[in-house]
Amino acid sequence: MNASQKTRRTFLAGAVTASGLLVGGCNRSAGLKVAGSEGTTPGGPADLTLRIGPVLVDIAKDHTISTIGYNGAVPCPPIRLREGVPVTVDLFNDTDTPELVHWHGQIIPANVDGAAEEKSLVVPAHGNLRYRLTPQPAGSRWVHSHVMSMSDVNRGTYTGQFGFVYIEPKNNPGQYDQELFLATHEWEPFYTTAEMEEEPDPEQRARKEAQKKDEKPNGWEIGYQRFTINGKCLGYGDPVRVKEGQRVLFHFLNASATENIQLALPGHQFQVVALDGNPVPHPQLVEVLELGTAERVDALVEMKNPGVWVLGTPHDDDRKNGMGMVIEYANKSGAPRWIKPQKTTWDYTIFGEGNRVPDPDETIPLVFGKINGGTGGFNRWTINGQSYDDKAEPRVLHKGRRYRLVFDNQTDDAHPVHLHRNSFELKNVHGNGTGGVLKDVVLVKGFKKIEADVTPAMEGLTLFHCHQQLHMDYGFKLLFNVV
Numbered sequence: 001m002n003a004s005q006k007t008r009r010t011f012l013a014g015a016v017t018a019s020g021l022l023v024g025g026c027n028r029s030a031g032l033k034v035a036g037s038e039g040t041t042p043g044g045p046a047d048l049t050l051r052i053g054p055v056l057v058d059i060a061k062d063h064t065i066s067t068i069g070y071n072g073a074v075p076c077p078p079i080r081l082r083e084g085v086p087v088t089v090d091l092f093n094d095t096d097t098p099e100l101v102h103w104h105g106q107i108i109p110a111n112v113d114g115a116a117e118e119k120s121l122v123v124p125a126h127g128n129l130r131y132r133l134t135p136q137p138a139g140s141r142w143v144h145s146h147v148m149s150m151s152d153v154n155r156g157t158y159t160g161q162f163g164f165v166y167i168e169p170k171n172n173p174g175q176y177d178q179e180l181f182l183a184t185h186e187w188e189p190f191y192t193t194a195e196m197e198e199e200p201d202p203e204q205r206a207r208k209e210a211q212k213k214d215e216k217p218n219g220w221e222i223g224y225q226r227f228t229i230n231g232k233c234l235g236y237g238d239p240v241r242v243k244e245g246q247r248v249l250f251h252f253l254n255a256s257a258t259e260n261i262q263l264a265l266p267g268h269q270f271q272v273v274a275l276d277g278n279p280v281p282h283p284q285l286v287e288v289l290e291l292g293t294a295e296r297v298d299a300l301v302e303m304k305n306p307g308v309w310v311l312g313t314p315h316d317d318d319r320k321n322g323m324g325m326v327i328e329y330a331n332k333s334g335a336p337r338w339i340k341p342q343k344t345t346w347d348y349t350i351f352g353e354g355n356r357v358p359d360p361d362e363t364i365p366l367v368f369g370k371i372n373g374g375t376g377g378f379n380r381w382t383i384n385g386q387s388y389d390d391k392a393e394p395r396v397l398h399k400g401r402r403y404r405l406v407f408d409n410q411t412d413d414a415h416p417v418h419l420h421r422n423s424f425e426l427k428n429v430h431g432n433g434t435g436g437v438l439k440d441v442v443l444v445k446g447f448k449k450i451e452a453d454v455t456p457a458m459e460g461l462t463l464f465h466c467h468q469q470l471h472m473d474y475g476f477k478l479l480f481n482v483v
């Protein structure tokens with residue numbers, strides 16, 4: 001290790017205060033509605049303030065997006081918190097519609113989790129909200145809007161309301177010289193009839209063909225005109241500058257409303273150290289990362305191939321429309337190089353450990369179905385034959401009991417399914433057994449099956465849903481009540 005290298009701990013020392021952390025912004029406390037979820041909420045400045053309001057994002061030369069964001073930036077600057085250290089949160093809403101702020105991946109009470117189905121507190125239009133929460137568990141979490149967009153692509157996760165929430169671990173998982181938080185997002189959504197899924201394997205193709213009989217045509221899908229990493233199209237703004245010999249820790253977040261993505265850095269490999277913020281049992285080197293909507297990957301890269309490179313999606317059209325960024329070594333110049341990576345299959349189980357998952361107390365099959373919307377209509381989504389019904393009684397789970405959720409995807413779409421306020425432990429992925437891989441979003445490919453265990457950690461309403469906004473909005477949700 002040379003003198004310029006820092007350990008993770010020393011690198012972070014300047015960024016975190018004893019009380020937990022903070023995004024900048026104004027800390028108005030007068031006249032706040034106070035909702036203490038954990039003890040009393042003190043007066044005075046908040047530890048963390050999020051201001052929801054209009055933002056202009058310069059994504060490319062002469063190309064500016066008007067959207068809604070947090071704290072005047074898209075993505076909002078990374079929020080650093082400390083595991084187990086309570087914080088007072090102030091939310092201000094400068095928009096004309098009520099908002100829900102969801103702390104994705106954290107195990108916190110339902111009233112502050114930010115989901116309408118869980119009866120969470122709402123930030124009123126032109127109003128504010130204050131509450132306390134205790135950040136946990138450690139790792140790469142994130143914050144985003146949880147409102148339903150339905151047919152309005154200017155709401156919810158289509159907007160710029162997203163940002164990293166990094167919860168400092170108590171221990172020290174590795175060493176690096178530079179740390180980057182990179183969030184992908186697409187802009188200028190439009191309705192299309194084109195299906196933009198990955199190439200199906202022969203079995204998937206056969207099942208899709210078989211399903212086509214007696215069905216209405218597929219309904220609306222969403223396409224995008226512009227693609228960004230940290231709010232910038234490829235080639236716009238400053239490159240990421242690195243030096244030969246550095247170890248760079250990349251925190252990736254797919255902050256898309258609807259897209260599952262891949263990323264590669266030609267001439268380099270990613271050592272995946274954490275999935276959805278949770279350290280994996282076996283960090284592995286891979287050429288191409290895959291992130292379903294809302295997934296995170298933490299990966300270390302050894303900078304040992306000097307040059308100017310494109311970090312981007314292998315999907316040529318999307319990269320040309322912006323999904324990438326330039327990585328530039330010191331003293332190197334010239335046009336950024338892109339080399340198409342070998343075709344690879346992303347497989348969660350390579351990061352797992354054997355097959356040592358305990359037996360569950362109960363198994364819950366969750367069969368995913370689709371009812372085609374027909375031309376000009378919206379597809380509807382079902383779990384065990386039912387679209388979400390807000391009048392239905394939530395399904396009861398017991399705290400501390402181990403449940404095996406069997407995600408059985410009977411549709412040709414890949415679904416990034418998410419359970420609020422909990423983590424899954426993967427047991428079986430598309431036929432391969434595994435253990436020790438903890439996630440809060442699991443991408444279930446078309447006509448495939450994944451088994452994942454959950455042991456509910458906290459009482460209260462807990463939402464399960466597909467994180468593809470269009471799927472969630474049109475029925476792909478199920479509410480649990482943990483007692």
Ligand SMILES: [Cu+2]
Nearest residue numbers: 415466468471
């Ligand atoms: Cu879905």
